[in-house]
Amino acid sequence: MNVKKQFWDGLITQNPVLVQLLGMCPTLAITTSLFNGLGMGLSVLIILTCANVVISALRKIIPNKVRIACYIVVIASFVTMVDLLLKAFVPALSKSLGLFIPLIVVNCIILGRAEGFASKNGIGASALDGIFQGFGNMVALTIMCVIREFLGAGTFGGGLLNGGKGIQILPPDTVALGMILPVGGFLTLGVVIAAVQYFMNKPKKTKEVAK
Amino acid sequence: MPASIASLLSIALGAVLVNNFVLSQFLGICPFMGVSKKVDTALGMGMAVIFVMGVASAVNWPINKFILERQYGGGGTLEFLQTVTFILVIASLVQFVEMFLQKSVPSLYEALGVYLPLITTNCAVLGVVLQNTQKGYTFAESLTYGIGGGIGFLVAIVLFASVRERMEFGKCPKSFEGFPIALVAASLIALAFMGFSGLKVW
Amino acid sequence: MSEAKKQSSMASLVIVLAVICLVSAAILGLINQVTVGPIAANTEKTVQESLRTVMPIDGDYEDVTDQYSGDPVTVDVTGVSVPVKAVYKAADEGYVVETMSPNGFGGALDMMAGVDNDGNVTGIAIISHAETSGLGSKSTDPEWQAQFKGVNGTIGVTKDGYQINAITGSTITSRAVCDGVNAAIAVVETLG
Numbered sequence: 143m144n145v146k147k148q149f150w151d152g153l154i155t156q157n158p159v160l161v162q163l164l165g166m167c168p169t170l171a172i173t174t175s176l177f178n179g180l181g182m183g184l185s186v187l188i189i190l191t192c193a194n195v196v197i198s199a200l201r202k203i204i205p206n207k208v209r210i211a212c213y214i215v216v217i218a219s220f221v222t223m224v225d226l227l228l229k230a231f232v233p234a235l236s237k238s239l240g241l242f243i244p245l246i247v248v249n250c251i252i253l254g255r256a257e258g259f260a261s262k263n264g265i266g267a268s269a270l271d272g273i274f275q276g277f278g279n280m281v282a283l284t285i286m287c288v289i290r291e292f293l294g295a296g297t298f299g300g301g302l303l304n305g306g307k308g309i310q311i312l313p314p315d316t317v318a319l320g321m322i323l324p325v326g327g328f329l330t331l332g333v334v335i336a337a338v339q340y341f342m343n344k345p346k347k348t349k350e351v352a353k
Numbered sequence: 354m355p356a357s358i359a360s361l362l363s364i365a366l367g368a369v370l371v372n373n374f375v376l377s378q379f380l381g382i383c384p385f386m387g388v389s390k391k392v393d394t395a396l397g398m399g400m401a402v403i404f405v406m407g408v409a410s411a412v413n414w415p416i417n418k419f420i421l422e423r424q425y426g427g428g429g430t431l432e433f434l435q436t437v438t439f440i441l442v443i444a445s446l447v448q449f450v451e452m453f454l455q456k457s458v459p460s461l462y463e464a465l466g467v468y469l470p471l472i473t474t475n476c477a478v479l480g481v482v483l484q485n486t487q488k489g490y491t492f493a494e495s496l497t498y499g500i501g502g503g504i505g506f507l508v509a510i511v512l513f514a515s516v517r518e519r520m521e522f523g524k525c526p527k528s529f530e531g532f533p534i535a536l537v538a539a540s541l542i543a544l545a546f547m548g549f550s551g552l553k554v555w
Numbered sequence: 556m557s558e559a560k561k562q563s564s565m566a567s568l569v570i571v572l573a574v575i576c577l578v579s580a581a582i583l584g585l586i587n588q589v590t591v592g593p594i595a596a597n598t599e600k601t602v603q604e605s606l607r608t609v610m611p612i613d614g615d616y617e618d619v620t621d622q623y624s625g626d627p628v629t630v631d632v633t634g635v636s637v638p639v640k641a642v643y644k645a646a647d648e649g650y651v652v653e654t655m656s657p658n659g660f661g662g663a664l665d666m667m668a669g670v671d672n673d674g675n676v677t678g679i680a681i682i683s684h685a686e687t688s689g690l691g692s693k694s695t696d697p698e699w700q701a702q703f704k705g706v707n708g709t710i711g712v713t714k715d716g717y718q719i720n721a722i723t724g725s726t727i728t729s730r731a732v733c734d735g736v737n738a739a740i741a742v743v744e745t746l747g
Contacts, residue, residue, distance in 0.1 A: 163532055166386065167476040171379035200575075205564065208572045214444055214473075215572075218437040219579035223586050226433060230593035233601075237683065244436045244483055248474040250383055319724055323687065324377055324543040332529070332536030340528035372661075433587040434580060488662065550660070550727065 145270060152274025159282035160338045164250040168242050169286060170327040174294070175308070177301025179287035180280065181235040185228070185243065187276025189220045190252050191269055194260040196220075198268035201261050213256045214247070221247045238301065251279060282334075289330050294321030361497045364490075368501030370549040374477045375509040376542060381477030385510055386535060388468050395514035397461045398468060399507030403500060405450060405472050406481050409443050410499025413482045414492050416442065422486075439482045440473075447473045477506055512542060602653075605680035606643060610651050610669030616643040619650075622746060628738035632711045633658070633730060637738035642746070645669065649677065650746060652739035659731040661685030664694070666732065668703070668739035675707045676736055684728075691728030703736060710736045 158164050165186075172178040196216050197204075204212045225243045228236040236243065246252065255275055260268040291300050296312030303309055320326050374380045381402070388398040416438060421431045451469055454462040462469065472478065481502045485495040516538050525534045606616050620641045627638045641653040649671035656664040662685040669677035681695045693699055702719055703710070710733045711717030714726060721729035 163386070164383070166382035167379050170382060203571060205568050205571055208568045210470075210473075211441065211444060211572055212575050214440055215437060215575050215579055218440050219583055222433060222436050222583050225436070226583075226586050226590040226594075230590035230597065233594075233597045240685065241480060241483055241487070245380075245476050245480060247436055247440050248476050248479050250471075250474055253474055319690065320544070322690065323547065324379065325540045325547070327379065328536045328540030328543055332533040332540065335536065336526070336528040336533035339530075339533065343527070429587070429591065433583055437576075437579065437583070 148267070148270050148274050152271070152276075152278040153281060154278070156275075157278040157282060157338075158251040158254075158275050159279055160335055161342075162251075162254070163335075164254055165279060166331075167245065168249065169283060170324070170331060172239055172242050173283055173286035173290055173327065173330075174322050175238075175291055175300030176284070176287050176298070176303075177235070178238055179283040180302070181232075182239055182242065183276070183280025183283045185224050185239075186246060186249065186251065186279055187273065189217065189224055189246055190255060190276045190279075191272030192220045193217045193252055193256060194268040194272035195265055197256045197260040198263060198265045204261075209261065210253075210257075213253060213261075217252050217256065218247045234301075251275065285334060286327075286330055289334070290321045290326055293318050294323075294326055361493060364494055364497050365501035365504070368498055369505040369508060370546070373505045373509055373546055373549075374480070374502045375506055376539075376546045378480070379476075380480040381475050381506050384468055384471060384475055385506075385513065385539075386532065387471075388465070389510050389514040389517055389535075392511060392514045392518060394464050395510045396507070398465060399503070399510050401450060401454075401461075401465065401469065402472060402475065402477065402506050403503030405443070405446055405475075406478050406503035406506070407496060407500040409439075409446055409478055409482055410485055410495045411492070412446070413439050413442055414485065414490075414495045417486050435483070435486060436479075440479055443478050443482070444473045477502060509542070513539060516542070601682055605667050605682055606645070606651055609667050609678040609680045610645045610648060610671070612646045612648055614646055616645055616651065618642075619644045619746075623742055624745070628654075628741045630734045630737040630741075632709060632715060632717070632737060633734055635734045637734050639738065639742055640665065642742060648672065650739075650743045652742045653682070654735045654738045654742075656731045656735035656738070658727065658734060659684055659686055660691045660725070660727045661687065664728075664731050664735060666735045668736045670740055670743040673707070674740065674743070675705055676703050676710070676740070679703045679732065679736060681732070686725070686728050690722065691725045693722045693725065694728050694732055706736075707740070710740070 156162060159169050168182055172182050193216055197213055200212070221244060225236070228243065255271060259271045263271070288298065291297055291308065292311065294317055295308070296314060296317045297308030297310050300308035318326070321330065368374065372378060375382065375385050384398060384402070389395050417435065421435055421438065424430060447470060450472070451462070454469065481499050485498060490498060517535060520534065520538060529537070618641065623639060623642045625639065627636045629636050635658055637657065638655045639652060640655050643651040645651055649669060651667050651669045653665070653667045656666060664684045665682040667680045667682060671677050679700050684691065684694065686692050686694060699722060706718060709717065710719060712719050712721040712726060712729050712733060714721060719729065719733060
C-alpha cells in the first residue's frame with residue numbers, strides 16, 4: 143500500500159475526471175457555483191470511500207457472476223443514505239444538486255473504482271483509494287465551478303460566501319451568461335482537459351530535448 | 354390530470370428538442386462521448402437506449418406506484434427505496450437486452466462492445482425514471498417521456514457522431530486532440546439546441 | 556458431482572445477493588425513520604417562512620384549501636392552466652395562494668402569491684423550482700420579486716405589454732411566475 147502514489151494518482155496522474163474521463167454528467171451539470179461543486183465533491187468522496195470499504199470487505203464472499211449487481215446495491219444504499227441525510231440536515235444542498243444526488247449511483251467513478259480497485263485490494267488501501275480519488279474529483283469539480291461561476295456570473299464562492307450570493311468580482315453586465323448554461327459546461331471542460339493534457343505531455347518533451 | 358394526445362406530444366417534443374437529455378440536461382454524457390466516433394455505432398447505441406429508456410419507464414412505473422408509493426401500516430411509504438429498486442430493474446433490463454442482441458443482432462453486439470453493459474450507468478436511463486416519479490407522471494406520460502428522452506439521446510448522439518466523423522480530417526492543437534476538441538464541438542451543438550427553448554407547438 | 560457444485564453456486568449467488576439486499580433495505584429503513592421527521596419539518600418551515608414573507612401577519616395562517624373548488628385556473632394572458640395547491644387565510648388581510656405554475660423552464664414552479672382584500676398583490680415567494688442556475692433561479696431574488704408588490708389586475712411581462720420586467724434571459728421563467736400570480740388573484744376573487 144503506497145500512500146504517496148495513491149495520493150498523486152487520485153489528484154493528478156489518474157484524476158477520475160480529468161484523466162480517466164469518468165463522471166462527466168455531474169461535472170458538466172452542477173458546476174455552476176462553488177457550493178454545488180464542494181457539496182457534490184464531498185458527497186461523492188464519502189459514498190466512494192464507504193462503498194469501497196464495504197465492497198473490499200465483502201470481496202471474498204461476493205460470487206463473480208452477481209458482483210456488479212451486488213456493487214450496485216451497496217453503492218445505491220450509500221447514495222440513498224446520503225440523499226436522505228442531506229434532505230433532512232442540509233436541505234439547501236439537496237435542492238441545489240437535485241436529481242444529481244441519486245444519480246451518483248451511476249457515476250462511473252464509483253462503479254469503476256469498485257470494479258477496478260476495491261474488489262482486488264484490502265480494506266485500508268480501498269479506503270484510501272476512495273478518499274484520494276474522491277479528493278481528485280472534488281478538485282476537478284472545484285476548478286470547473288470557479289471558472290464557470292467567474293465567467294458566467296462574475297462571482298466567487300456562490301452559495302457559500304457573502305450570505306449565499308458570492309463575492310461579486312466582475313460587474314454583472316460584463317459576464318458571459320452562456321458559461322452557466324450547457325454551452326459553457328462543455329466548453330470549460332474541454333479547455334480544462336486540454337490544459338491537463340498539455341501539462342501531462344510537457345515533461346516528455348523536455349526529456350526528449352535533454353537527450 | 355387526464356393526459357391528452359396533445360400533452361403527450363408536448364412532453365415528447367420537450368424531451369427531444371427543448372430539454373434534450375444530453376444537450377440541456379447533461380444526462381448520458383459518458384456514452385455520448387464514448388460511442389460517437391462513427392455514425393452507425395451511434396445509431397445502434399441510440400436505438401438500444403430508446404428501448405431501455407422506454408421499457409425502464411414502463412416497468413418502473415407500476416413498481417413505484419403499487420409497491421413503493423403505497424401507504425403502509427405504520428403510515429410511511431417505501432419511497433426511500435426508489436433509487437435502489439430502479440437501478441436494479443435497469444441493470445436486469447440491460448442484461449436482457451445484451452443477451453437478446455448477442456443472439457439476434459451479433460454485429461451490433463460486437464460493435465457496441467463494452468458500451469452495451471454501460472447503458473446501466475447511463476445517467477439518462479436512471480434520470481428519466483427518477484424524473485417520472487418526481488413529476489408525478491401517469492403511465493402514459495412516463496412512457497412518452499422515456500421514449501422521447503431516448504429519441505432525444507439518439508438525435509444528439511447521431512448529430513454529434515456525424516460532426517466527429519468530419520472532424521477526423523481536420524487539424525487541431527495537440528493538447529485538444531481527442532476529448533477536448535470533441536467537447537468544444539459538443540458545446541457548439543448545445544448552443545444550437547438552445548434555439549429550441551420556448552418551442553411550443555401543441 | 557458437478558451437478559451438485561452447480562446447484563450450490565447458483566444458491567450462493569441468490570443467497571449473497573438476497574442477504575445484501577435485505578441488509579441494505581433494513582439499514583435504509585432505519586435511516587429513513589431517523590430522517591422522516593426532519594425532512595417534514597424542513598418542508599413545513601419553508602412553507603411558513605414563505606407565508607411570512609409574502610403576507611406578514613401577527614397570528615397564524617389558516618389552511619382553507621377546502622373552501623376553494625380545487626379547479627386549476629386558466630390564465631387569460633398566456634392561456635396556461637395553473638393547478639392550485641393550497642390556499643391560506645391571512646387573518647383579515649387577505650389570502651395567500653400556493654400554485655404549481657407548470658410552464659417554468661425546467662418544470663413546474665411551486666410558488667405563493669399573497670392577495671389582499673383590494674385585489675392587490677402583497678408579495679410572492681418561490682418555494683421550489685427547477686430553473687437554470689443563474690438565470691431562472693433569479694426568480695427567487697427578493698429585489699426582482701419586489702416588482703410584484705402592489706400590482707393588481709392582469710399581471711404579465713413588459714414584452715407582452717404588461718408591467719413586470721422579466722429576468723434578463725429568462726422570459727419563460729418570468730412568464731411562469733406571472734401565471735402563478737394571475738391564478739392566485741383569480742382564486743381570491745372566487746373566494747370573495
